[in-house]
Amino acid sequence: MAAASGMEWLKSVKGVILDMCGVLYDSGEGGGQAIPGSIEAVKRLMDSGLTVRFCTNETQSTREQFVQKLRVMGFDISVSHVFSxxxxxxxxxxxxxxxxxxxxxxxxxxxxxxxxxxxxxxxxxxxxxxxxxxxxxxxxxxxxxxxxxxxxxxxxxxxxxxxxxxxxxxxxxxxxxxxxxxxxxxxxxGKPAADFFGTVLKDMSLQPHEVVMIGDDLVNDVGGAQSCGMKGIQVRTGKYRPSDEQHASVRADAYMDDLAAAAHAILTSSPTTER
Amino acid sequence: MAAASGMEWLKSVKGVILDMCGVLYDSGEGGGQAIPGSIEAVKRLMDSGLTVRFCTNETQSTREQFVQKLRVMGFDISVSHVFSxxxxxxxxxxxxxxxxxxxxxxxxxxxxxxxxxxxxxxxxxxxxxxxxxxxxxxxxxxxxxxxxxxxxxxxxxxxxxxxxxxxxxxxxxxxxxxxxxxxxxxxxxGKPAADFFGTVLKDMSLQPHEVVMIGDDLVNDVGGAQSCGMKGIQVRTGKYRPSDEQHASVRADAYMDDLAAAAHAILTSSPTTER
CATH class of the missing domain: 3.40.50.1000 (HAD superfamily/HAD-like)
Structure with missing residues (x-):
C-alpha cells in the first residue's frame, strides 16, 4: 500500500519507539489486558527489520517485573529493549x-x-x-x-x-x-524529557528523523518525541480522547485507531520492511 | 509614639482586617492555642474605635464552630464579624x-x-x-x-x-x-480573591486605603489586600518564614513580630484611637 497523501514520511521510518500502557495493554486489576491486535503488531514490527524499542513512564514495578507481566499477557519483549x-x-x-x-x-x-x-x-x-x-x-x-x-x-x-x-x-x-x-x-x-528520549535514540543508533514514537498520550509521547525531531503517532486507545485531535499546541503526525493499524501503515510504507 | 519613618500611612488607618490562624492562634491538636499577647491585642483594637473584621480561609469547620473554638481560647469575637x-x-x-x-x-x-x-x-x-x-x-x-x-x-x-x-x-x-x-x-x-476582600470592605463601610490587613501569609493576606488597595502587615508568627522578607514579588508595608506589636504600632499612630 502506498503511503496516504501527507504521509510520505512513513517511507523513511527505520525505527519505532512504542509506549506501553494504553498502546500494548490497558492496566488494571490483575495486571491488565492486552489491547486486541497489539501482540501480533509488536511481533510484526520486530520481525520486519525495523529497530524497535519500548519506552514507558511505568513506575509501579521494577523493569524486570514489568516485562514479566507483559510476557504473561503474550508479548515477547526483552528487558534490555525497555526504557523506564x-x-x-x-x-x-x-x-x-x-x-x-x-x-x-x-x-x-x-x-x-x-x-x-x-x-x-x-x-x-x-x-x-x-x-x-x-x-x-x-x-x-x-x-x-x-x-x-x-x-x-x-x-x-x-x-x-x-x-x-x-x-x-x-x-x-x-x-x-x-x-x-x-x-x-x-x-x-522519563517522557517527555529530551534526555530520556536521547538515551533511547542512542541505543537505537538512529537519527531522530528516522524514528516514530507511537503513544496514547498526546503531550508526553507524541509532543515529547516531536520536540526531539521524531515523528509521533497517537493511537485511539488507552487514555486517548477525541478532543486530543483538536489540542491547542500538539498535533500528531498521524492518528491511528490502534497499534495494529499503526504497524500496518508503517510496514506497508517503509521500503526496508515487508510489503 | 510617632509612626516610624516610612510608616506615616499608619495614621490614616480606620479599619483592621485580621487573619486568624497563625495570627490569633496556632492550630493543632485540641483546636490549637492562642499566640501570646494576641487575645489582649484583639481586645485593644476593638475597644479603640477602629472597625475590626476577621477574614479567614479556614474551611475545616462551620463559621459558628470556628468562632466557638476561638471563644474557648479566650477571644471575644462575634460570628457576624468573621468572613470565611x-x-x-x-x-x-x-x-x-x-x-x-x-x-x-x-x-x-x-x-x-x-x-x-x-x-x-x-x-x-x-x-x-x-x-x-x-x-x-x-x-x-x-x-x-x-x-x-x-x-x-x-x-x-x-x-x-x-x-x-x-x-x-x-x-x-x-x-x-x-x-x-x-x-x-x-x-x-476566599483570600486572595478581590471579590472576597470587597465583601469585607463593604461591610466595614471603609475605603481600601483606610484599611490594613494583618496576616502571616505574605501572598494571600498581604499581597491579596495590597492588590485591593489596602495596606498589608506581615506578622512573624504562624507560617512566617524569614525568606518571606526577600520575596520576589510581594513586599509587606511592614513586618512586625506579632499581632501585639502590630496592634501597638497602629494604636499609637492612628489619630482616632488611644495613644
Whole structure:
C-alpha cells in the first residue's frame, strides 16, 4: 500500500519507539489486558527489520517485573529493549551524590536498592498511587521545604492514565502539587524529557528523523518525541480522547485507531520492511 | 509614639482586617492555642474605635464552630464579624444553579446543608486534610473530566499552614493538582480573591486605603489586600518564614513580630484611637 497523501514520511521510518500502557495493554486489576491486535503488531514490527524499542513512564514495578507481566499477557519483549525512568534516575542520584526521600510505589523500591536514603536532601516521586496520601505528601513536602534549595525529581509528568476500572491520576498531578507547595520546579526523568528520549535514540543508533514514537498520550509521547525531531503517532486507545485531535499546541503526525493499524501503515510504507 | 519613618500611612488607618490562624492562634491538636499577647491585642483594637473584621480561609469547620473554638481560647469575637469562604461559595452555587461534588472537611459539610449535590456538574474543594486521599482525588478528577466544560471551585489557594506538630499542605496544593489533571483553572473563593476582600470592605463601610490587613501569609493576606488597595502587615508568627522578607514579588508595608506589636504600632499612630 502506498503511503496516504501527507504521509510520505512513513517511507523513511527505520525505527519505532512504542509506549506501553494504553498502546500494548490497558492496566488494571490483575495486571491488565492486552489491547486486541497489539501482540501480533509488536511481533510484526520486530520481525520486519525495523529497530524497535519500548519506552514507558511505568513506575509501579521494577523493569524486570514489568516485562514479566507483559510476557504473561503474550508479548515477547526483552528487558534490555525497555526504557523506564527509575534506572535513569538512579544514575543521576549516584552522579550527583544525592540522598532521596522516596515517595514511590512499593513495587518500585527494589530499583533503589543500595541508594543512600539517610538524611534525605531531595525528594523523588513516582506513580505511587494509593501511597499518595495526605500524610505521605506532607512528609515529602517537609523534606522539600527543609532544604535551602529544594530539589524535586519526578518520574514522568503524566496527568492521568486509564485502568480497566477508570481514569487514575498520574505522577504529574502530584509533581505539580509539590511544585506549588514547595515553590520549586521539578526535574522530570522519563517522557517527555529530551534526555530520556536521547538515551533511547542512542541505543537505537538512529537519527531522530528516522524514528516514530507511537503513544496514547498526546503531550508526553507524541509532543515529547516531536520536540526531539521524531515523528509521533497517537493511537485511539488507552487514555486517548477525541478532543486530543483538536489540542491547542500538539498535533500528531498521524492518528491511528490502534497499534495494529499503526504497524500496518508503517510496514506497508517503509521500503526496508515487508510489503 | 510617632509612626516610624516610612510608616506615616499608619495614621490614616480606620479599619483592621485580621487573619486568624497563625495570627490569633496556632492550630493543632485540641483546636490549637492562642499566640501570646494576641487575645489582649484583639481586645485593644476593638475597644479603640477602629472597625475590626476577621477574614479567614479556614474551611475545616462551620463559621459558628470556628468562632466557638476561638471563644474557648479566650477571644471575644462575634460570628457576624468573621468572613470565611464557604458561605460566600454557597451564595455563588445558588446564584449559578450549580450542583457541587464536595471534597471538603467533614466539619464543613453543615455549611452546604440544602445544596443539591445530585448529578454534580462542578467540583468544590476546601482544606479537606486527611480526606485528600488518592481515591477521593481520583473521584473529584473524574467528575471534572466528565464535564464538557470542567468547573472547579477552591476555598482559598494557600500553600501550607502551621499546626502545632508541623507544616501541613493547604487546599491550594490540591487545587493546583486538580487544575493540572483536568486542564482547568479554578475559581478561588476566599483570600486572595478581590471579590472576597470587597465583601469585607463593604461591610466595614471603609475605603481600601483606610484599611490594613494583618496576616502571616505574605501572598494571600498581604499581597491579596495590597492588590485591593489596602495596606498589608506581615506578622512573624504562624507560617512566617524569614525568606518571606526577600520575596520576589510581594513586599509587606511592614513586618512586625506579632499581632501585639502590630496592634501597638497602629494604636499609637492612628489619630482616632488611644495613644
Amino acid at each position: 525512568p527509575a534506572p535513569a534516575l538512579v544514575r543521576i542520584l549516584r552522579e550527583r551524590r544525592l540522598r532521596p526521600h522516596l515517595l514511590v510505589h512499593d513495587g518500585l523500591m527494589a530499583e533503589f536498592e543500595g541508594v543512600d536514603t539517610s538524611s534525605p536532601n531531595c525528594v523523588v516521586i513516582g506513580d505511587a498511587a494509593e501511597k499518595f496520601s495526605y500524610q505521605n505528601l506532607n512528609e515529602a513536602f517537609r523534606v522539600l521545604i527543609g532544604q535551602e534549595k529544594p530539589l524535586l525529581f519526578s518520574l514522568g509528568r503524566g496527568r492521568y492514565y486509564k485502568e480497566t476500572d477508570g481514569l487514575k491520576l498520574d505522577v504529574g498531578v502530584f509533581m505539580t502539587a509539590l511544585e506549588y507547595a514547595g515553590d520549586v520546579q521539578a526535574e522530570v526523568v | 469562604p464557604a458561605p460566600a461559595l454557597v451564595r455563588i452555587l445558588r446564584e449559578r444553579r450549580l450542583r457541587p461534588h464536595l471534597l471538603v472537611h467533614d466539619g464543613l459539610m453543615a455549611e452546604f446543608e440544602g445544596v443539591d449535590t445530585s448529578s454534580p456538574n462542578c467540583v468544590v474543594i476546601g482544606d479537606a486534610a486527611e480526606k485528600f486521599s488518592y481515591q477521593n482525588l481520583n473521584e473529584a478528577f473524574r467528575v471534572l473530566i466528565g464535564q464538557e466544560k470542567p468547573l472547579l471551585f477552591s476555598l482559598g489557594r494557600g500553600r501550607y499552614y502551621k499546626e502545632t506538630d508541623g507544616l501541613k499542605l493547604d487546599v491550594g496544593v490540591f487545587m493546583t493538582a486538580l487544575e493540572y489533571a483536568g486542564d482547568v483553572q479554578a475559581e478561588v473563593v
